[in-house]
Amino acid sequence: MDLLLLTMPTQTTSNILMVRPANFGFNPETAANNFYQQRDNRDPQEINKIAQQEFDGFVGLLEEKGVNVVVVEDTEEPKKTDAIFPNNWFSTHEDGKVILYPMFSPNRRQERRKDIIEILMKKGYKISDIIDLTFFENDEQYLEGTGSLILDRTNKVAYACRSQRTHPIPLAYFGRIMEYEIVDFDATQLINGKVSPIYHTNVMMHIGTEIAVVCLDSIPLASEKLKVQEYLEKTGKKMIPITAKQKFQFAGNMLEIKNKDGGKLTVMSETAYQSLGQVQVQTIQRYTDIVVPNIATIEKLGGGSARCMMAEIFLPSV
Template sequence: MPTQTTSNILMIRPANFGFNPETAANNFYQKKDSRNPQQINKLARKEFDGFVGLLEEKGVNVLVVDDTDEPKKSDAIFPNNWFSTHEDGKVILYPMFSSNRRQERRTDIFEILMKKGFKISDIVDLTFFENDDQYLEGTGSLILDRVCKVAYACRSQRTHPVPLAYFGRIMEFEIIEFDATQVVNEVISPVYHTNVMMHIGSEIAVVCLDSITLASEKLKVQEYLEKTGKKMIPITAKQKFQFAGNMLEIKNSEGGKLTVMSDAAYQSLGQVQVQTIQRYTDIVVPHIATIEKLGGGSARCMMAEIFLPLV
């Protein structure tokens, strides 16, 4: 029986975290910073270590892997975009928009997982889609309801329909795809990753319905969330820009449910929204302001869930 959450999380401790101009082309959550690279990386590592410590205090098994110094990878702290793991032992490698982010893919990480007792039965490599400029950036692009075998995805320059359909076929997931937009500097642009506007836990779904362009697609998302028994918690476009959609539900070693979100996301929520989440899970709030500002990603992006079976 598949499960929605895991207590095993892999995180990459940054060696050269910083602003990536290549990804900033369509990630409008990134902001430049005047501090020097050494200061920025030092702050990011401090935030990262604080985040890991917070999860460990809550009883989560965090496997920390240090980023390699070379080649320099400013976004290695966000491993969820290049791989995902599954309960049948599959690991999927994903095609990525930014050429400099493709250097983050490391087979030695899978060797580390196997040494820790996890079983990998198959590595499914979808990176060949990069040859045709087709992308699907892991659980940034895909919001997986693992129990109901449904994948939600907003189409963008990082989430293309062909690799999306391919994922659905090989993993036997039903695909619910839609267009989602946002207004940046008075210009309408696509939401670059689904996981900034949507989160699915075991019992709740946090979603910025206002971002979904077509009424028919919005209705379909709502219908599927209701059909799969999720308690919907709508968020506004303003809350989305504070990473309120970028949450992840995990569990601790005793099975207790935890919803992880950044301090910025938490502060943006209203009292009723917070209370609704707390009805189903505890809330864990790391402070990751530097990582959010320069990286344009938040708490969910930093955690790669390990669903692999144990040997």
Template sequence: MPTQTTSNILMVRPANFGFNPETASNNFYQQQDKRGPQEINKLAQKEFDGFIGLLVEKGVNVLLVEDTVEPKKTDAIFPNNWFSTHEDGKVILYPMFSPNRRQERRTDIFEILMKKGYKISDIIDLTFFENDEQFLEGTGSLILDRINNVVYACRSLRTHLVPLAYFGRIMEYEVVDFDANQVVNGLVSPIYHTNVMMHIGSEIAVVCLDSITLASEKLKVQEYLEKTGKKMIPITAKQKFQFAGNMLEVKNSEGGKLTVMSEAAYQSLGQVQIQTIQRYTDIAVPSIPTIEKLGGGSARCMMAEIFLPLV
């Protein structure tokens, strides 16, 4: 029986966190900062350590990996974009939009996992799509309903249809794709990652339906969520800009469920939304303002879920 959540989370402690101009071209959540790179990285490390401390305190098993100093990788703190793991022992490597982010892919991480007793039966490498400028950025692009084998994805420069269909075929997932837009400085632009506007937990679905452009596609998403028994919690475009869609449900060692979201996301939610989530899971709230501001990613992006079986 497949599960939606895991208590095993891999996180990469940054060595050179900072603003990445390559990704900023279509990630409008990133903001530049006048502080020096060392100060910024130090602040990010402090926020990262606080986040790990919170998860450990809540009973989540965190596999901590240190980023390598060279080559410099400003976004190594977001490992969910370059790989995903699955209960049948598969690991998938994903094609990345930004050339400098491709340096984040590290096979030694899989050796670390195997040494800890996880079984990897197959590594499926989709990075060949980069040769044709076709991208699919892991669980940034893909919102996986692992229980029902449905994948939700908003089309963008980082989420192309050909690798998306390929993923659906090899993993036997039904694909629900759609256009999702946002208004930035008065201009309409595609949302770069699906996990900015959507989260699927065991029983809940947090989704910014307002961002889905076509009424027919909005209806399709709603129908799939209802059909698969998810309690829908709509969020507004304003809440989405505070990373309210960027959540992840994890388990602790006793099987208790936690929805992890940043302080910015939590503060943006209304009381009814919070109470609805708490009806199904506890909530864990790390404070990561530096990481959100310069990296343009939030709590979900920092956690790579380990679903691999133990040997």
């Protein structure tokens, strides 16, 4: 049994990569299906400065808690308003694999930087293979990293809501090459009285070591809702349901990480934390500590929250 535990993949890591923004702002291309973004008429340089302050505060908070954060500076050119959200273009895995993902927005494809992979290697992480899925962009089929995929790494289950940014073909391909079981479903939300698909799964779902935060109300088909519940129960997750209103406050956009001593931390924004009820907070705290950065400007303009800003590093050390 001890040997089995040693070989089982872990759900969390104490190593995180984050990209400090150089030109953070509102991206009209992604706003086509990310209804969480809001325009702002302030000067772009002022907006970026505020985003940098929020970013630095977030990194400082994680480091205070004993998390190792690899900070990479965004490049000035080409301008990349969403570079602060690196989890969409790559993921790393305990067997040394790095996966590069196909992106919906052409201007976001510029975020993929070979030098970031090289930085990881220079930091002492071992990369055994780089799996490039970006060829799916030629057929307009997208899978945006851990925005699209909610990975239960221990049980090798990937949850995903279908959308313009999460296409069934690259999703199935990921399942085959990484030997993950795929649990896919439709998830919708009401925008200005109109039913629209949820663009990223990590808006409505989070999987930790022992808990699962999920907006079941956003899954319209009873059979798919039941399938998600059954998988969560089967894999021993304590389910914490959130409402559609809480989802709009980024309550689904959490990430469980750990500190250097192995203590578990659930990271969520102040917006998300304030939306939760007392029982929900207490349930999370039963299993992990909670870390709450203030990233209000990043959330408002970028339409992404705490989870999107953290790319987990699961690579083995050399």
